[in-house]
Amino acid sequence: MGIPTYGIIFDLDGTIWDSVEYRIKAWKQALHDYGIDTDPEIIRLLIGYPGTMLIKAVNGRDPNIEKSEEEYFGNYINYVKFFPDVDKTFKELKKHGI
Numbered sequence: 463m464g465i466p467t468y469g470i471i472f473d474l475d476g477t478i479w480d481s482v483e484y485r486i487k488a489w490k491q492a493l494h495d496y497g498i499d500t501d502p503e504i505i506r507l508l509i510g511y512p513g514t515m516l517i518k519a520v521n522g523r524d525p526n527i528e529k530s531e532e533e534y535f536g537n538y539i540n541y542v543k544f545f546p547d548v549d550k551t552f553k554e555l556k557k558h559g560i
Contacts, residue, residue, distance in 0.1 A: 481542045488534035
């Protein structure tokens with residue numbers, strides 16, 4: 463079997479991993495550390511956009527908020543699960559040589 467010349471690239475966070483709830487918690491904590499209390503539903507709407515946009519949308523100014531969010535998210539990493547259809551999808555792709 464040779465090395466494939468094609469493949470698929472997936473975004474892990476929010477595509478393969480069902481991480482939204484943990485991202486919301488991490489953003490909420492990080493923003494709170496910087497004196498910004500935001501409705502989690504606003505954060506939910508902004509998940510998937512670059513962190514700098516989320517920070518700006520909630521009137522934050524310090525770019526270090528994003529670094530803080532990543533640190534908080536690291537505390538949740540062991541709780542994040544794969545979306546239910548990921549295993550089936552990967553098996554199907556493998557059947558097709560991908």
